[in-house]
Amino acid sequence: GQQVMQIPQYQHVQEGEDFTTYCNSSTTLSNIQWYKQRPGGHPVFLIQLVKSGEVKKQKRLTFQFGEAKKNSSLHITATQTTDVGTYFCAGIQGGSEKLVFGKGMKLTVNP
Amino acid sequence: DAGVIQSPRHEVTEMGQEVTLRCKPISGHNSLFWYRQTMMRGLELLIYFNNNVPIDDSGMPEDRFSAKMPNASFSTLKIQPSEPRDSAVYFCASTLRDRGRGGYTFGSGTRLTVV
Numbered sequence: 001g002q003q004v005m006q007i008p009q010y011q012h013v014q015e016g017e018d019f020t021t022y023c024n025s026s027t028t029l030s031n032i033q034w035y036k037q038r039p040g041g042h043p044v045f046l047i048q049l050v051k052s053g054e055v056k057k058q059k060r061l062t063f064q065f066g067e068a069k070k071n072s073s074l075h076i077t078a079t080q081t082t083d084v085g086t087y088f089c090a091g092i093q094g095g096s097e098k099l100v101f102g103k104g105m106k107l108t109v110n111p
Numbered sequence: 112d113a114g115v116i117q118s119p120r121h122e123v124t125e126m127g128q129e130v131t132l133r134c135k136p137i138s139g140h141n142s143l144f145w146y147r148q149t150m151m152r153g154l155e156l157l158i159y160f161n162n163n164v165p166i167d168d169s170g171m172p173e174d175r176f177s178a179k180m181p182n183a184s185f186s187t188l189k190i191q192p193s194e195p196r197d198s199a200v201y202f203c204a205s206t207l208r209d210r211g212r213g214g215y216t217f218g219s220g221t222r223l224t225v226v
Binding site for chain 2: 035045046047090100102103104
């Protein structure tokens, strides 16, 4: 079945640093979505990417969808303590409606 | 908009008891999903509905789990009998299916503990 892998699973950064997390699918995706879950909270939708090679920005967050539509990345610039949480990528395989989540990347920030 | 509403927020029950989790999706959304989250397995899709009809229940762990959606504004997930390994956070999410598969809105979840 469809699998979505995220690396790394944990990331600890110093406030102000940049970092990137990656998401890889075993199958071609029709779209990929990113969510953020704060400790004790629920996943909150951040963005959806649909087109091959698509790049979208939200303030300090940059999301990219791979050319083959099998991978994606999230880059955060100048990390802040408010960025703390777990970031999930989730993909939908063409023709399906099942959103399959990766295991997430837990980010901690040292002030 | 009140968002997706789940109840109860926390549930502690004894092994063997029946547990019913409830969800009210966002008004106008026509797809509803039940997910389970654990440290070991992450977020797992259990079942989803389109226009109140169950489409895929392949993620339901076993016959002890059942889900219903009697109308567009209400869904239940029932576990009978419950077991300690069912302890997890259960999320309900909804979306508007024909909006190019936009993002899902999750409820706050029900934290289930089976002792």
